[in-house]
Amino acid sequence: MKKTALIIGLTLVFLALIDLSVHAVLRHAEASGRLGSLVAFFEYGRSVPGKLARWQDNPTLRGNLFDVSWRSAILDESVSKFADGSADNSPTIRSYGMSFVNNIIKRAVEKRPGLISDSHAGPGAPPNFTYALFQDDRQNRRPGDIVVLGILSSSVPAMAALSNRTWVFEQPAPFTYPVYWPEGEGLRRVEPLINSADAQRALSDNPTLQAAWRDQLASEDLFHAYSTFGGRALDASPFLRLVRRSVGTSHVAKTEAEILAGTHYPYDTVLRRMVSEFARTAREEDQIPIVMLIQSRDPRDADILAITRPVLEAENIAYLATAEHFDPRDASGFLPDGHYRPRVDDLFADRFLDLIP
Amino acid sequence: MLFTEPKFWAFFAVVSLAYVILPHRVQNRMLLVASYVFYGAWDWRFLSLIMLSTVVDYLIGLRMHSTVQETRRRWLLFVSLAVNLGMLAVFKYLGFFVNSFQNMLAGFGYVADPFTLSIILPVGISFYTFQTLSYTIDIYRRELKPVRDFLDFALFVAFFPQLVAGPIERARNLLPNITAPRVLSWESAGRGVVLCLIGLIKKVVIADGLAPSVDAIYASPGPTRLDVIFATWLFAIQIYCDFSGYTDIARGVAKMLGFRLMRNFAQPYFAADPQEFWRRWHISLSTWLRDYLYISLGGNRGGHWKTYRNLMATMTLGGLWHGAAWNFVAWGLYQGGLLAFHRAFVGPHRRVGEGARRSALGWVLRIVAIVLFFQVVSYGWLLFRASSFGQIVDFTRRIFYGPPGLTIPEPPFPALVGLGFLLIWDLCIELSGNVKFYASWHPIIRAGLYAGMIYLLAFGATTQTSAFIYFQF
Numbered sequence: 001m002k003k004t005a006l007i008i009g010l011t012l013v014f015l016a017l018i019d020l021s022v023h024a025v026l027r028h029a030e031a032s033g034r035l036g037s038l039v040a041f042f043e044y045g046r047s048v049p050g051k052l053a054r055w056q057d058n059p060t061l062r063g064n065l066f067d068v069s070w071r072s073a074i075l076d077e078s079v080s081k082f083a084d085g086s087a088d089n090s091p092t093i094r095s096y097g098m099s100f101v102n103n104i105i106k107r108a109v110e111k112r113p114g115l116i117s118d119s120h121a122g123p124g125a126p127p128n129f130t131y132a133l134f135q136d137d138r139q140n141r142r143p144g145d146i147v148v149l150g151i152l153s154s155s156v157p158a159m160a161a162l163s164n165r166t167w168v169f170e171q172p173a174p175f176t177y178p179v180y181w182p183e184g185e186g187l188r189r190v191e192p193l194i195n196s197a198d199a200q201r202a203l204s205d206n207p208t209l210q211a212a213w214r215d216q217l218a219s220e221d222l223f224h225a226y227s228t229f230g231g232r233a234l235d236a237s238p239f240l241r242l243v244r245r246s247v248g249t250s251h252v253a254k255t256e257a258e259i260l261a262g263t264h265y266p267y268d269t270v271l272r273r274m275v276s277e278f279a280r281t282a283r284e285e286d287q288i289p290i291v292m293l294i295q296s297r298d299p300r301d302a303d304i305l306a307i308t309r310p311v312l313e314a315e316n317i318a319y320l321a322t323a324e325h326f327d328p329r330d331a332s333g334f335l336p337d338g339h340y341r342p343r344v345d346d347l348f349a350d351r352f353l354d355l356i357p
Numbered sequence: 358m359l360f361t362e363p364k365f366w367a368f369f370a371v372v373s374l375a376y377v378i379l380p381h382r383v384q385n386r387m388l389l390v391a392s393y394v395f396y397g398a399w400d401w402r403f404l405s406l407i408m409l410s411t412v413v414d415y416l417i418g419l420r421m422h423s424t425v426q427e428t429r430r431r432w433l434l435f436v437s438l439a440v441n442l443g444m445l446a447v448f449k450y451l452g453f454f455v456n457s458f459q460n461m462l463a464g465f466g467y468v469a470d471p472f473t474l475s476i477i478l479p480v481g482i483s484f485y486t487f488q489t490l491s492y493t494i495d496i497y498r499r500e501l502k503p504v505r506d507f508l509d510f511a512l513f514v515a516f517f518p519q520l521v522a523g524p525i526e527r528a529r530n531l532l533p534n535i536t537a538p539r540v541l542s543w544e545s546a547g548r549g550v551v552l553c554l555i556g557l558i559k560k561v562v563i564a565d566g567l568a569p570s571v572d573a574i575y576a577s578p579g580p581t582r583l584d585v586i587f588a589t590w591l592f593a594i595q596i597y598c599d600f601s602g603y604t605d606i607a608r609g610v611a612k613m614l615g616f617r618l619m620r621n622f623a624q625p626y627f628a629a630d631p632q633e634f635w636r637r638w639h640i641s642l643s644t645w646l647r648d649y650l651y652i653s654l655g656g657n658r659g660g661h662w663k664t665y666r667n668l669m670a671t672m673t674l675g676g677l678w679h680g681a682a683w684n685f686v687a688w689g690l691y692q693g694g695l696l697a698f699h700r701a702f703v704g705p706h707r708r709v710g711e712g713a714r715r716s717a718l719g720w721v722l723r724i725v726a727i728v729l730f731f732q733v734v735s736y737g738w739l740l741f742r743a744s745s746f747g748q749i750v751d752f753t754r755r756i757f758y759g760p761p762g763l764t765i766p767e768p769p770f771p772a773l774v775g776l777g778f779l780l781i782w783d784l785c786i787e788l789s790g791n792v793k794f795y796a797s798w799h800p801i802i803r804a805g806l807y808a809g810m811i812y813l814l815a816f817g818a819t820t821q822t823s824a825f826i827y828f829q830f
Binding site for chain 1: 803
């Protein structure tokens with residue numbers, strides 16, 4: 001017993017020593033700008049409020065996503081771009097999507113130089129983000145424009161989230177978006193209390209709003225959890241950050257699986273209604289709606305073509321479903337970061353050009 | 358309730374606390390209840406199958422022991438075989454054979470009734486039926502006396518650490534652990550913790566880390582030659598870490614409770630030939646097949662051809678034990694063929710690189726043989742992992758004529774670090790011939806090792822965990 005107690009005690013001492021050494025190495029590496037990916041690896045497990053505070057305090061930090069893709073900023077930019085281009089009445093491709101959609105449209109524009117594009121995107125943006133942008137950007141479109149709504153299969157579970165911060169645990173970009181729920185024949189939009197980077201920055205000065213925002217995340221966002229948001233004091237230890245990373249990613253994966261299993265949130269109904277409403281609105285304004293269905297490589301993703309096909313066919317909505325042109329199980333078509341390779345984007349761009357006049 | 362889930366460890370903490378304060382008889386009753394709770398967490402409906410198997414084999418064991426007449430004893434054994442193998446046949450193989458029959462008829466132009474059997478496979482059924490069968494067969498062979506206490510026997514069948522994926526324990530090993538009071542010691546508990554740690558590193562850091570790369574290639578419609586080769590190697594590592602990781606945790610958990618479960622893996626990829634491999638891989642199954650099937654078929658007593666036939670039959674059935682699919686049959690045939698080939702051309706008792714420890718050339722020969730035999734074993738895992746017979750043919754063709762390039766998703770860095778650690782760990786066991794090679798080290802060095810292992814586990818436990826591969830068998 002005495003020897004065992006000694007070994008347990010020594011093990012804990014060694015664990016603390018290793019942790020302190022790792023902490024020192026990471027601090028040194030960060031200060032000297034070395035071992036960037038290793039430093040980032042150990043940062044992944046920091047609590048979400050911890051990451052946001054770090055980004056807020058250090059704007060030049062590598063991988064800082066604090067100011068990325070806030071809808072208010074995108075819409076402000078859209079207004080000014082629209083005003084700048086008001087002299088040119090050429091039809092424009094106005095897309096609401098994410099990097100996958102941007103890549104395809106970029107290739108399409110390169111192939112047909114006369115095309116003009118105006119892209120609005122967020123990293124891994126879920127359909128509720130892209131659809132909300134489409135709704136809010138209404139005044140910045142003209143009749144004759146081609147309007148593209150991007151839907152990314154891997155982001156479908158996040159339709160039950162108010163922000164990337166709750167479901168992209170490792171890189172929780174704080175930008176927000178509404179959650180849509182079926183209501184009657186349409187959709188009810190639940191708006192987040194925080195809608196801009198400035199509002200997020202000012203949150204620490206307003207404890208009432210901070211508490212209300214926390215309550216909203218806890219009640220309206222299915223991904224919000226104590227394991228990812230609580231216990232900020234534990235962030236000091238690299239070891240505990242590693243443990244939290246495991247717990248946090250497992251929580252997100254479990255919630256995604258539950259949502260895709262049909263419990264908690266009717267993502268398929270909402271998705272079909274979004275597509276239908278998107279096409280109806282665009283047509284009412286004499287625009288050409290195109291739905292871009294991006295099936296990413298994870299076989300556990302929702303089959304977004306199968307979900308939306310009934311609406312697309314019944315309402316004769318033009319669409320580009322990547323799965324119809326390239327098998328997402330074919331690993332050769334993907335870059336290590338999960339995006340499609342340029343040659344595959346080329347293929348999609350050709351098919352996209354077939355859809356537009 | 359997976360070994361990798363926090364809820365299992367919460368469950369085990371409660372069981373352990375109750376265990377240390379209870380007397381021996383009550384410990385056994387409590388462990389039985391805990392085992393049924395553990396199994397019921399998967400699917401409580403299938404508890405009835407475990408109980409049926411328990412009642413039948415308990416009664417048959419007692420009756421067989423008190424019966425002198427051989428014919429009657431043989432009938433009792435037949436009933437035990439019929440009940441246990443019958444359960445396996447219905448729940449595991451019926452759907453497979455019906456579908457295969459339908460396909461065969463379709464091949465001749467007949468369309469059979471298009472009904473499909475959808476029978477849920479009870480988790481662990483192959484493991485506990487084989488375990489109870491060994492009990493009745495041993496009594497039939499008069500190698501074992503039956504246990505009198507029904508609840509002790511029920512615990513032997515359902516003991517939770519090894520219930521769903523083995524090791525397939527023999528009654529003569531596990532029952533004495535159950536019937537006699539167990540000695541709990543800090544030292545033994547400490548060894549249990551180390552086993553759990555190494556098992557978790559194997560499963561969570563390595564196997565779960567490599568799984569997405571392997572899955573991507575096996576789901577891909579057009580992998581390259583290098584993709585198939587790398588995916589085959591990685592799957593060989595994944596399945597070893599997944600299954601032996603489970604066994605390590607099972608043995609560690611049992612050890613903390615004072616039980617001694619048999620070793621199921623002995624560094625199998627250091628084998629240089631098929632016979633040696635099967636002495637190192639899934640030892641509880643390979644010895645079961647040897648003792649109850651191969652020897653029952655006549656073993657090597659009927660001349661060369663009968664020996665080869667028995668080897669092929671044993672390994673084919675061993676393949677089918679893993680699952681009701683033709684690729685498992687192909688894997689079994691492949692392993693049987695390797696054993697027969699080795700026996701015919703090398704001899705049953707000769708080792709490749711024999712005397713390796715005596716000369717430098719011996720070492721070189723042995724290492725070359727190990728590396729070459731790893732390729733042979735890995736190809737076997739391709740048969741095992743393939744989702745259809747068509748994929749086996751396609752992937753085999755791609756190994757030789759596949760397009761160039763490498764598109765397999767890169768395994769995560771922690772998985773590679775874990776793999777390096779495991780290689781050193783297994784080398785230490787292999788070279789020292791001692792699974793507890795670290796036990797004699799100075800406490801400070803041991804503590805450093807344990808702290809490093811805990812840190813490595815946290816470092817790598819960031820991938821999404823999945824169920825153990827062998828749970829499906």
